[in-house]
Amino acid sequence: MITLSTKVEEVPKIGTVYAKRLKKFGIKTVQDLLFYFPARYDDFSEIISIRQARQRLNDVVCVQGQIVEIENSNSFKKFMSLTEATVQDNSGEIKVIWFNQPYLAKSLKEDDFVCLAGKISLGKDGVYFNSPSYERINEIGENDELTHTGRIVPVYSETRGVTSRWLRYVIKPLLYRFCDQIQESLPEEIIKKYKFLPIQEAVWQLHFPDSFEHADAAKARFSFEELFLIQLNVLKEKIKLMVKKAHACPMDADLMKNFTDSLPFQLTDSQKKCAFAILKDLEKTVPMSRLLEGDVGSGKTVVATMAALNAVKCGHQTAFMAPTEILAKQHFKTVTELLKDFDVKIGMLTGKDARIFKEQNTYEVSKKSFNGDLENGQIDIAIGTHSLIQKGVEFKDLALVILDEQHRFGVEQRDHLIKNKKLVPHLLSMTATPIPRTLALTAYGDLDLSLIDEMPANRKKTKTIIVEPSQRKEA
Numbered sequence: 001m002i003t004l005s006t007k008v009e010e011v012p013k014i015g016t017v018y019a020k021r022l023k024k025f026g027i028k029t030v031q032d033l034l035f036y037f038p039a040r041y042d043d044f045s046e047i048i049s050i051r052q053a054r055q056r057l058n059d060v061v062c063v064q065g066q067i068v069e070i071e072n073s074n075s076f077k078k079f080m081s082l083t084e085a086t087v088q089d090n091s092g093e094i095k096v097i098w099f100n101q102p103y104l105a106k107s108l109k110e111d112d113f114v115c116l117a118g119k120i121s122l123g124k125d126g127v128y129f130n131s132p133s134y135e136r137i138n139e140i141g142e143n144d145e146l147t148h149t150g151r152i153v154p155v156y157s158e159t160r161g162v163t164s165r166w167l168r169y170v171i172k173p174l175l176y177r178f179c180d181q182i183q184e185s186l187p188e189e190i191i192k193k194y195k196f197l198p199i200q201e202a203v204w205q206l207h208f209p210d211s212f213e214h215a216d217a218a219k220a221r222f223s224f225e226e227l228f229l230i231q232l233n234v235l236k237e238k239i240k241l242m243v244k245k246a247h248a249c250p251m252d253a254d255l256m257k258n259f260t261d262s263l264p265f266q267l268t269d270s271q272k273k274c275a276f277a278i279l280k281d282l283e284k285t286v287p288m289s290r291l292l293e294g295d296v297g298s299g300k301t302v303v304a305t306m307a308a309l310n311a312v313k314c315g316h317q318t319a320f321m322a323p324t325e326i327l328a329k330q331h332f333k334t335v336t337e338l339l340k341d342f343d344v345k346i347g348m349l350t351g352k353d354a355r356i357f358k359e360q361n362t363y364e365v366s367k368k369s370f371n372g373d374l375e376n377g378q379i380d381i382a383i384g385t386h387s388l389i390q391k392g393v394e395f396k397d398l399a400l401v402i403l404d405e406q407h408r409f410g411v412e413q414r415d416h417l418i419k420n421k422k423l424v425p426h427l428l429s430m431t432a433t434p435i436p437r438t439l440a441l442t443a444y445g446d447l448d449l450s451l452i453d454e455m456p457a458n459r460k461k462t463k464t465i466i467v468e469p470s471q472r473k474e475a
Contacts (some may be wrong), residue, residue, distance in 0.1 A: 183199070
């Protein structure tokens with residue numbers, strides 16, 4: 001017995017060959033197939049007479065008629081076969097040509113009624129239908145059960161051996177059989193409040209819409225549902241995180257004042273507010289999950305360094321990850337300069353080398369030595385690339401993870417540093433590029449937001465320039 005959970009290879013007309021092809025789209029069950037929605041639509045809903053069609057050169061039109069004759073022939077290019085037919089209705093007749101589809105002469109016969117949708121072209125022998133979509137009908141004027149023509153026709157993303165025509169051929173009977181069995185996934189009060197289509201109707205209207213308005217209504221319902229389920233899932237994960245414990249790192253106000261006094265510049269009010277919010281989060285036993293956003297040059301690294309220094313002076317370690325080696329080296333140089341007077345051991349690990357800064361000096365060390373110092377707690381702040389989450393790299397007492405341009409790290413890579421630990425490290429993400437996904441993490445409740453919305457005084461303006469290939473050496 002076939003159900004929504006039945007594997008597609010068990011469905012008649014599909015089998016193992018097509019099942020392998022459908023797997024490329026992630027389609028494994030009947031329900032997966034019903035939820036494989038069209039990428040776009042062709043509007044073949046206006047059916048006109050053949051006489052009108054002949055006057056619509058280069059337009060895509062739809063007509064109905066009766067096949068007067070149909071036969072195969074070879075073009076002057078021997079490798080191309082032509083299937084030529086003549087179709088007529090009460091207003092006239094038109095020539096139809098299909099290229100490299102010789103089987104059509106067997107599946108379509110003389111006297112068959114057909115519905116055709118395609119482009120009207122002009123050839124040496126006059127006007128003709130250029131490889132139109134076709135569908136056999138019982139009589140001219142029939143349009144209730146059309147699938148490939150005479151309606152708004154769904155067009156799907158395709159792969160070798162899986163065409164939109166085949167997908168329509170398979171999906172439509174499954175919709176008739178199983179659409180009513182699809183369970184509603186949105187609460188009834190939300191459906192009523194926003195006047196969404198019920199899920200069964202929305203699925204049908206996405207595949208075979210009665211109008212573009214119905215298709216848009218179905219899209220709106222599933223767009224909302226996707227965001228709604230993402231938000232629920234993220235909030236669910238956040239609740240899980242709220243249950244976990246993190247290191248409480250009390251803010252050392254005197255230490256923070258000494259740090260800011262040591263800076264060769266004044267912090268902006270925006271930097272102070274962000275730093276305070278982060279430091280207060282670090283005092284909690286609930287793991288912080290915060291996004292620090294600000295333009296290039298706004299001073300995000302200084303704020304992050306304050307958080308790292310406070311965690312270190314509370315007896316814990318900090319991981320500072322950057323997506324590229326160049327950025328990791330830049331952070332290492334900046335952080336060591338900022339903390340040179342605070343007796344903090346800082347390490348840098350990239351794919352190529354490992355360095356340690358202590359007692360005002362930087363030393364190159366082996367990766368084995370670096371990993372040993374990190375695991376023994378001899379490194380307070382570890383700055384690096386993905387190398388920090390490689391196998392064999394272990395922290396003794398990690399309390400804070402700082403991710404720069406965190407959207408460039410995969411979810412699993414980010415989670416690697418905070419999973420499987422009794423105490424979950426606090427997480428501070430930084431970004432200068434408010435791309436949709438990064439902002440989405442905030443909007444969906446995964447991250448609290450701290451925004452540096454002013455630039456430091458006397459800061460040089462950031463310039464964006466184009467470097468010509470001839471200037472590459474100077475650059």
